[in-house]
Amino acid sequence: MIAADSRSGEKPTMTATGAAQIPPVAAMPVPATVVPGQRFASLTGMLAPRSVAVLGASADAARIGGRPIDYMLRQGFAGAIYPVNPRRDEVQGLRAYPNVAALPETPDVAVVAVSADIAVQAVQDLADAGVKNTIVLTAGFAEVDAKGAAEQARMVAIARNAGMRLLGPNCLGLFNARIGFYPTFSAAFQSGWPSPGRIGVASQSGAYGTHLFAAMRNRGIGTQLVVTTGNEADVTIGDVIGWLAEDPETDVIAAYAEGIREADSLYAALAAARAARKPVVMMKVGRSALGTAAAQSHTASIAGDDAVTEAVMAEFGVVRARSTEEMLDIAYAATRRIYPAGNTxxxxxxxxxxxxxxxxxxxxxxxxxxxxxxxxxxxxxxxxxxxxxxxxxxxxxxxxxxxxxxxxxxxxxxxxxxxxxxxxxxxxxxxxxxxxxxxxxxxxxxxxxxxxxxxxxxxxxxxxxxxxxxxxxxxxxxxxxxxxxxxxxxxxxxxxxxAAPPSAPPVVPLVALPAATPTEAEAKRLLAAAGIPSAPERACATAEAAMAAAAEFGFPVVLKILSPDIIHKSEIGGVLLDVASPEAVRAG
CATH class of the missing domain: 3.40.50.261 (Succinyl-CoA synthetase domains)
Structure with missing residues (x-):
């Protein structure tokens, strides 16, 4: 099959008719339902709660279900702590509860520290109890395999139907040093606690997020809040940056990202940070093919086009750090809150x-x-x-x-x-x-x-x-x-x-993506449905039909082979440029 499209100057672009029907699949899930305009504020119950339940609570302070309780007790969390463990009456000096339904109140947030095989049911139990914020420390989901991805999708559906915000899974949790809230199992606190300060950290990587905190602590740089997002089944790095942008106790935002799964929250967050005059310094990794592969295996992240990331950062005034040392230097300097425009x-x-x-x-x-x-x-x-x-x-x-x-x-x-x-x-x-x-x-x-x-x-x-x-x-x-x-x-x-804020981008309709790789004509039809034009094109099954299409478009034209089995046409000689006559079309 031959496709002919115009290359002659300023002709309008459109998608050809006659392409095969594309079976739709579900679009990327949107974040959990929140009150319009309150997406970032909806995280307050998670990041600054007054009560917390820990599912999988352990009496052993060295275990994943024990460290959060130990840390919060040692750092004086003033809210209620409810350990949930059906096999114990007491955990670390606190009364334990057999299940979520037995809790004396609905906690602001719950921490899930149980095995992957029962984590989804734990989220269901929390949803049934009306809990609106959940932190899932458990790993073994989309970062592992297709089965894990399916279980993660079930978890997200439960949270979304309940209006619950969900951090993780496969995350290291967070800490809010201002209130002694430590729903994390990081060992970094064995070497010391955070110094007082007004820097907030958002990190897709748990270990690297706490690495940043520890490096800041060792340099005497104050870090009051670190949030790690893991697989970002619901809460994204953009959500966390947005919350920090609106937090009156945060002056500087540092972020570590491997890939951007959901762009709208990031755009809104960076716009909010700039409007609040809060600098954002970000380390975005995954520039190389090797780094992209590592990101995929780490948190099921798609690193994406680095040029796009660079453009977004430039648009919103985000400074991209090239190293941990540089990120710390810039965050430290920003704490002075002096940002000279037209700097000399x-x-x-x-x-x-x-x-x-x-x-x-x-x-x-x-x-x-x-x-x-x-x-x-x-x-x-x-x-x-x-x-x-x-x-x-x-x-x-x-x-x-x-x-x-x-x-x-x-x-x-x-x-x-x-x-x-x-x-x-x-x-x-x-x-x-x-x-x-x-x-x-x-x-x-x-x-x-x-x-x-x-x-x-x-x-x-x-x-x-x-x-x-x-x-x-x-x-x-x-x-x-x-x-x-x-x-x-x-x-x-x-x-x-x-600088004046940029004009709002056009609203682009969401388009359901096909399950299989589309042909070029099918892909262009998808783009047209999203409001993105392309060159006029016609799929032709014979040389005569191609000659007629070329005459209608006007010469010169481009000839391309059209096959769902051939993605990279130019590599096999399947693209002819500047075809200038009917004879050349027939010969092509």
Whole structure:
């Protein structure tokens, strides 16, 4: 069979008639029913509950059903905790209940920590009891095989019919440190609890989400809430980002994603975050074929087209982290809540070499470093003749022999240069006990006079000294290149927050997808049904019919073989371009 379609200029596009009928299958399930406009708020009972039931509760604090209870007791969760275990009357000092129906009240949320073979029934029991939020820690569903996927679909149907929001399955749960709520079996808390802070983390991977938390904790970065979504049978990473965007206790959002299963919630969440001036730094993996395959086996995730992900991030001002270290650096810098639009960088340094390093990084990242005004340069040259005051403003180590000049140089750069971001490189002198008081005093004075700037220090100092600088309101990095990356990210956030929101995208109707791979004509008919045009086309069974179609379209045309068994036509010579005559059509 031959298909002919037009390649001649600006002809309108349409789908040909006469294609085979495509048997419809169910479209991707929509999220569980919630009140319109309240999709994100519907998660409050799950993420900040007043009562919780644990199904599969264990007296052993090292087991999956025991750790959540142990953690919540140790961290002082003020709400009611209801262990559910038909074989025990008491679990970890709490009264245990034989089943959900025996609970004294309907809990805000339930944690399912039972085996996969009874997890679906557990969700049914919770639905029957009117529970509206469930966290399924159990694995063994869509990430495993087709049977597991079918069981997961049953679980979702139960939740949807009951108006229940469901996190997981195959997830590590979450923690909300503000209220001591720890429905998770992560071992990360054996090494320490979260530091107070206003960063929220949304992660499709449980282990990686808690890895981020542990890395932040070890750096002294406060993380108040981490949510892992696992297979995302219902609650998506977009839902969690959206809830964090609306949460008054969250200022910064960090996210880890392997694939985007449901785009609408992500778009709405990123729009909400930008409207609330809450920066989102995201690590989206699965760029490579190997990474995509790993994502599929991990959480049944489809990594998707990376170019599309990149475009969505750019549209909403999301900064994409290339590494864990970079994600932490950017989230840490964002906690200062200073996001300079049209960012310019002024560099004050006691080392010419560091100035060159920072300049290289800034140029590579596209961060502008305008020169100091000439009259300001002349004034600084008069103070230290061998200084280099262009930008970077290199005052040399000479300032430590005449400490008042340190403040004069730094203040001149901030006041006269007008830079929105300031990076001061002090190296190990910034940690010298005899010099720290002078440096802190000089930099505090400048910051107090010009509080709207983003101030970053690059130095090496003992942890207690770093804490002093941070208490003064400065960001501190040992590596000036990493500091420059963080500064660039703050400018990108600022530009996004200052920009007008994009116009709403057109509403595209949902189309049922076929069970088998469609032919090209069938695929184009699906696209047309979704409002996406394509070139005019006609399926032809004979050379004469193809010649007639080509004459009607107008030359030149394209000839393509049409077969459901041949997907990649060009690889077998099944596509002819720029066919310019009836004879050429017949020969094709």
């Amino acid at each position: 960088l002024g560099v004050f340094t006691v080392s010419g070499g560091a100035g060159v390093l920072i300049s290289d990084a800034a140029e590579q990242l596209g961060v502008a470093m305008p020169e100091m005004p000439q009259d300001a340069q002349d004034e600084l040259k008069a103070l230290i003749p061998f200084a280099s005051p262009r930008n970077p403003v290199d005052c040399t180590a000479q300032v430590f022999n005449d400490l008042p000049k340190l403040g004069q140089f730094a203040e001149a750069m901030v006041a006269r240069g007008g830079y929105s971001s300031v990076l001061a490189f002090f190296s190990q002198t910034g940690g010298a006990p005899t010099l720290v008081p002078h440096i802190r005093e000089a930099m505090r004075r400048i910051k107090d006079r010009y509080p709207d700037r983003l101030y970053v220090l690059s130095l090496i100092a003992a942890p207690e000294m770093v804490a002093q600088y941070e208490a003064d309101g400065f960001l501190v990095f040992e590596d000036p290149t990493r500091a420059t990356v963080a500064i660039q990210a703050m400018g990108r956030f600022g530009d996004a927050f200052a």
